[in-house]
Amino acid sequence: MYRIRFHGRGGQGMKTASRILGRAFFLEGFEVQDAPRYGAERRGAPMFAYVRASRNTINERGIIRRPDLVVVADDTLVPVSAAGVLQGVTEHTVMLINSNEKPEVWKDRLNISGQVLTMPSVAEKEDRLEPRFISASCAGVAARLVGVISRTSLKQAISAELAHLGAAVVDKNLAGALESYDLMGSHSGSVTPGHEVPAYAYQNPEWIELPFEDARVSAPAIHATATSEKMKTGLWRTMRPVIDYSRCNRCWWVCSTFCPDSAISLDDEGYPQIDYEHCKGCMVCVAQCPSHAIHAIPEQEAEAGTPAGERL
C-alpha cells in the first residue's frame, strides 16, 4: 500500500492536493482513501491531508504513521513540532519540500537518511497577496514520484477535482502540475509502497494505568489570564506585515484598532509595533493603513533576513 502525507497550512490547498492524487490513483485502478485532518478550521494553521492507495481493499484508517512520501508545501512548517512533518519518517520515506533551499541542506539540517527532494521552482507572482496555487503541482510531483500514474490520469484528475472552479483555474493548475510532473521524470518510481506492521513481531504499546488525580489538576480548567500568549499564533503566518516607519504618520489608532488579534501596540513615541509572535498575517492592517506604510512580505523571505520590521 502507498501511504502519502501532505503537510501545509490551512488555505494552501493540501486537501485539494490529496484529492487530485487520490483521484489519479483511482483512475489507474487503485483502491483509494483520501482525507484531510485539522482541528478547528483556521487559515494558516498547520494541517495535513493523506492518501492511501492499494490494489486491494483498504481497511487501514486514520492518520498515516509510516509514510512512504511526505510532501511539505511550506518549508516554514518543518521546524514547527505541532505540524508533525517528520512523524514516522524513516530511511524508506521520501521527503518532498517546497523550498528555495537545496535538498542537501535539508537532508543535513534534518539529519535524515532517506531521500530528500525539493519542488521544481515556480515563477514568482506579481501580486504578492495573490494566493499561490501549489496544490496541483504538489499532486503532480507526487504522482510522478510513485511512478504508477500516467500523465493522462493526472490531467483527468485535476480537471475532475477543480472543475467547480472554472476552466481558467483548471488550465492554470494543469500547466503548473504537468510541468512539475515532467521535470521530475528522473525520479519516477523513487517512492515505493511500504509494508504493514506484522503481528508476529511488533512493539508493545506499553499502556499505563492512568492514576486518579485531584480535580484541581484533572479538571480541564485554566484559572489565569493571558495563557493565550503562550500560543504562538505567529507560526500560522504565510505573509508578514512590515511597517515602513518613514511613511508612518503615527495616526496611532487605525492599524491597532483594526487588528483582530490585538497584535499591534504603540511604543512611547506613538509608533505602532507588531507582535510577530501572535500576528497571524491576516493583512487587515496592510489594507487599512491610510498612508500605505505597511507592506506584505512572504514569510519565507522575511525569515531569510529581509526587513523584519525594526524601526530604522
Place this chain on the structure above:
Amino acid sequence: MKRTLLTGNGAAAWGVRLAGVDYVPAFPITPQTEIIETIANWIDLGEMDCRMVTLESEHSMITAAGAAAATGVRAFTATSSQGLLYAMEMIYTVAGWRVPFVMVNVSRGLSAPITLEPDHNDILVARDSGFLQIHCATCQEVLDSILMAFRLAEDEQVRLPVIVNMDGFYLSFTREPVEIPDADAVTRFLPPFDPENICFRASAPVSEAVAVLGGPPYSYFRYETHLASLNAVPVFAKIAEEFAQAFGRTYEAVEAYRTDDAELVFVIMGSFATKAKDAVDRLREAGRSVGLLRPRLLRPFPNGDIRRILAGKKGVAVIDQNLSMGMGGVLHSELASALYGQAHAPPVLVSFIGGLGGRDIGPEEFYEMASVTRKAVEDGKAPAPRLLYTEKELREVRKLQAIAQVERENLGQNQ
C-alpha cells in the same frame, strides 16, 4: 451504477437523493455537516425535487421532521454530537409518535473538554429513545444503510425513526470508492412512501399523542414501542436479503469476519472496525486464531446473532469507543447482558476503552489486545478494564498541565 470517490458526507447525501426524500428540515450551522450543504446545492440546481427548510435549532429540526413524517411524506435530517444532544427532548418525543423518518448522525466526542474527532458517546445518549440505530464502517455502507433505513422505518411492523451513524473524520471527511446505484434499481427496492394509515389533511385535522396519561396507558404505549423495535430484527434481516439480491452487497445485523474457526473475537462498532479487520488478517498470518464481530444494529440489539456467533469461543475482547462514567464501556455491558447464563457463552469477556475523541488505535494495540485476551483465557479470568493509553500520551498532557500550573502559581502571588 457508477463507482466514484465519495466522502461519508457525500455518500449520505447520495443516499438521500436516491431515496426520493420529499422534505429535509435542517439546522444549517455548526455542528451541521456537508450532507445538508450537498443536498441544498442539488435542490438549488434543480437536480433534486425536495423541499428544504432551515430551522433555528436541532430541537426544532427534529420536531419538523417528525411532524412531516406524521403527515405521510418521506423526511430526512442530519446532525452531529452537540446538535444531537440539543435535540434530545424531541428525539424521545418523535420516537413516541411512532413516525418513520431517517436521520444521519456524524459521531463526535462530547464536551467538555471539546474535540472535533469521533467517539460514540453522542449516539449512545439516544440509545434508549426508541430510534433504531444502524452503525456504519465504510462510506458505501452509509449510502446503502440510508436506503435500508427508510424501508425499516416505514415497515408496518416497525414504524419508528431510524438513525444511521457514521464516525466524524474517519468516514465523514474521508473519500473512498463508493458505488452509486442506479435510480431505477433504488426505486424498485424502495418505492415511494405509501403512508397507508398515516395521513394528515388540512380539511381533516388529527391530534398526535397530546393526552397526559396515567401509568397503565403510558406503559402500554412505551412497551408497544419496545415491541416494534424488537420487530426490527427480523424485518432488517428481510430487507438486507432483498438489498443483497438487488445490489449484491450483504448487510447482516451483525458483521462476522473470520469468526467461524476463531478462538478469540474482537467486538467493536463503527469505522474503527475496519482497522480491527486488518489486525485480524495480520494475526491470522502470525498463526493466531482471531475473528471480528461488529454489531451493525445497536437498537434493536441483535442478541440472537451475537449469541450464535460467539457460542463456543474462548475469549472476547470488547473495544468500546465510549465511556459510561462510573461503569465503563457500554458495548461491554450490553454484550455481558446478552451472553450471561447462555449455554456455550465465552467464559472470558475483556473490556478495552479506546478511541475516545478520535484517539487512534494502532495495529500494535490490536495485537496486544489479542495477547491480553489470550492470557486472560489461560488464567480463566478477565483483567480489569483497560484504557488504551501510553506514557508518551500522558507526558503530552503533563506539558499542558505544566502551563496551567505555572499560571496558577502566578495567580496565587497576585492575590
